[in-house]
Amino acid sequence: MKILITGATGKVGKAFLAAFLDNPKYTSAKIVALCHNRKVEAGERVEVITGSLSDPDAVAHVMEGVTHVLHMAAVKESPDLVIDVAIKGMFLLLEAARQSSTLKQFILIGGDCSVGHIFKDYPAPITETSPRQAYSGCYALTKVLEEVMIEQYQIQYGLNGTVLRAPWIMEKDDFKYALSFGPDQFGGPVWSDLISAEKAARLAEGRFVPLMRDKKGAALKRNFVHVDDLVAALMAALDHPAAMQELFNISMDEPVDYAQVADYLVRTRDMEPVEIPTPFHSNWLDNTKARHALGWRPQVDFEEMIERAWAYERSPSDPRKIWYPG
Template sequence: MRLLVTGATGKVGQAFLPAFLQEPRFAGWGVVALCNNRVIEAGDRLSVVKGSVADPDVVSVALSGVTHVLHLAAVKETPDQAIDVALKGLYLLLDHFCRKGDARQFILLSGDCVVGHIFQDYPEPITEQSPRKAYPGAYALTKVLEEVMIEQVGIQSGLNWTTLRAPWIMEKDDFRQAFALGEEQFGGPPWSALLDPARHQRLREGRCFPVMRDAQGGYLKRSFIHVDDLVRAILSSIDNAKAFGQLFNIAMNEPVDYGRVSERVRAVGGLEPADIETSFHSNWLDNSKARKILGWRPEIDLDGLVERAWTYQRAADDPRIVWYPG
């Protein structure tokens, strides 16, 4: 068996590759990493192909001998690259892969942007059957089209596909930096867009922790997943017949309640909560299907997210990386 991984140098790819290579179930497998802007070193079981997924010749070379594909490559709010990477790239991978006689499974990593996470209102937990309602922007739109494309190719060609839909992916001190009030904030929405300049400055100068309220006035609830739990879900899906032709939500068992976060951060870091009114909607990405069919369960809960993020110390050779803008 041979697995092709796109986006191998990204956040998920860097966590996945060593876990895959160390997993006894895949001891006899080879891996090929398709890299473009960043390149990793080849190893005993790991080969590297450099080039773009939008180049049919590169895709053809990368798929040589491949039986399984894990498509992690993505761009976010970069419209000039969105068509090439998200649509043309996925189309070429699927088209070439489906022509292979030994093609066994194609796994796509998607995101909860396809259901609009905090931008769209859902009156009940979001399951795999909930309607797709992308929030504004190129990234969410392309992810919706990716999910539909792989499903339809499966219908047309009989391809064994699997889509894993993840919410905001955390590693290292990401969760702490998501609440940072200064330039070091990770992700969004930026606090400068939610606060008037004077209050934003006051909160930055004090030992304050921003706590978003949702459109109904309660504490915002939003789904997260730690990269380690996501990697375990991917490993559970590879060459698993139960995952063929299936879409799975891969999220924590419960959404993160920003009010509970503020309580834990006050205990851990001594920061005082500061409520911020927003028009966002609380959501719950339901992972029941993945737990039942894959036998997967997330191990890192809210306490684990807070503990890992607030105790993590970055070394000088471990700079924060913006994997893609937006």
């Protein structure tokens, strides 16, 4: 087994590398990581190649002898990079994959951007057959196009593709800072879009937790997954017969309910909830298919995610640096 990984320096890539290399089932397997700006550490079983996904020669080189592709590289709201990296890069990988004599499986990590996240309203839980509806922005568009491209290569050429569609991925202390009112906030929504900057600054000085309300006035429900659970799903999907040419939602069993989060932090951290009306929709990403077909079960619920985030202590060698804001 030889796995090509794109996006190996991201939170999922690094977590997968560690889990895969430690798994006794894959002691003879090798990894090749295509890196551009950042690099992972090379080793006896990890080959690091510097290059761009938009370079046909670089893609052809890294695909030599590869049995599995794990495609995680992405660009966020960077219109100048979207075509070269997200679209051209995906096309070059798929073209090389369909012509390969060694490839067995192409795994894509997708995102719930393809179904609109909290920006689009769904009358029922979002399954793998729900319509794709990107929200505004080039990143969400790329997530839709990636899913469609691999789907079409499956139809046109019989490619063994697997898509794992994940919502917002949490690790370390991410969730704690996703709830912060301060300048250290991780991800969105940006509070200044919902409340005044002055109010956000005042709240940052106290022990407050946002209790966001959806467009109907109910507590907002938003989908998350812990990186450990996503990596477990990846490991489960590798060479699984039920994963062939399939799309799976990989998320917590239930979306995070901001009222439940607020109540838990009131009880356990003596924090005070702050009601924040939003224009967002509560959505439920249904993971039934992955649980049934892959035998996968997420282990981290919202309480465990809170406990892990609040307990995490960063070392001086592990500064909190956000490459992509989430």
